Amino acid sequence: SQKIEQNSEALNIQEGKTATLTCNYTNYSPAYLQWYRQDPGRGPVFLLLIRENEKEKRKERLKVTFDTTLKQSLFHITASQPADSATYLCALVRNFNKFYFGSGTKLNVKP
Amino acid sequence: SQTIHQWPATLVQPVGSPLSLECTVEGTSNPNLYWYRQAAGRGLQLLFYSVGIGQISSEVPQNLSASRPQDRQFILSSKKLLLSDSGFYLCAGLYPFTGELFFGEGSRLTVL
Numbered sequence: 001s002q003k004i005e006q007n008s009e010a011l012n013i014q015e016g017k018t019a020t021l022t023c024n025y026t027n028y029s030p031a032y033l034q035w036y037r038q039d040p041g042r043g044p045v046f047l048l049l050i051r052e053n054e055k056e057k058r059k060e061r062l063k064v065t066f067d068t069t070l071k072q073s074l075f076h077i078t079a080s081q082p083a084d085s086a087t088y089l090c091a092l093v094r095n096f097n098k099f100y101f102g103s104g105t106k107l108n109v110k111p
Numbered sequence: 112s113q114t115i116h117q118w119p120a121t122l123v124q125p126v127g128s129p130l131s132l133e134c135t136v137e138g139t140s141n142p143n144l145y146w147y148r149q150a151a152g153r154g155l156q157l158l159f160y161s162v163g164i165g166q167i168s169s170e171v172p173q174n175l176s177a178s179r180p181q182d183r184q185f186i187l188s189s190k191k192l193l194l195s196d197s198g199f200y201l202c203a204g205l206y207p208f209t210g211e212l213f214f215g216e217g218s219r220l221t222v223l
Binding site: 097103 | 147152154156157160162199201205209210211212213214215219
């Protein structure tokens, strides 16, 4: 079965630094991979999508990389702010209609 | 824009009681719809997805069922709740032009 691993330990960084979150997966390569942000008690919100033939995607302070050989995606937030504190989830998309999520990594950005 | 409405927002139910969680979609037609469950501190577990009226695919054998009686309505049900059914239930829709999921605000279920 599909296994998606994200660091379960919270990531604590100082404001202004770059946060890097990791998503590793096993068993098969997805059509594409997505990253979502989830605040406590709320539904996740879509951030970025990267396809299997793309190496890197950027959106403002966010950057996602996708290495299908390593079966890994990295999610970067540059110039992090306390408002970036949240849980970040990666999702693998299979057959373009099945979305499987990792357990998420909690990011704490300290002022 | 697409919006998902879920209710109730919070539910406390005794073991053995029935369950009905409802999800409706606005702003798009014939979307793929999903039910996820999130246990405390855990990721989202895909329970059911639907590509159209009356079409339900189950991901995990369990005590729950889903139905899609209308294009924009998706219902999660149980005849008899178990303690292990407690969790945060999220309904999501697929926006086909971008391939992203948009989520409702969730329904928190506590089974006592």
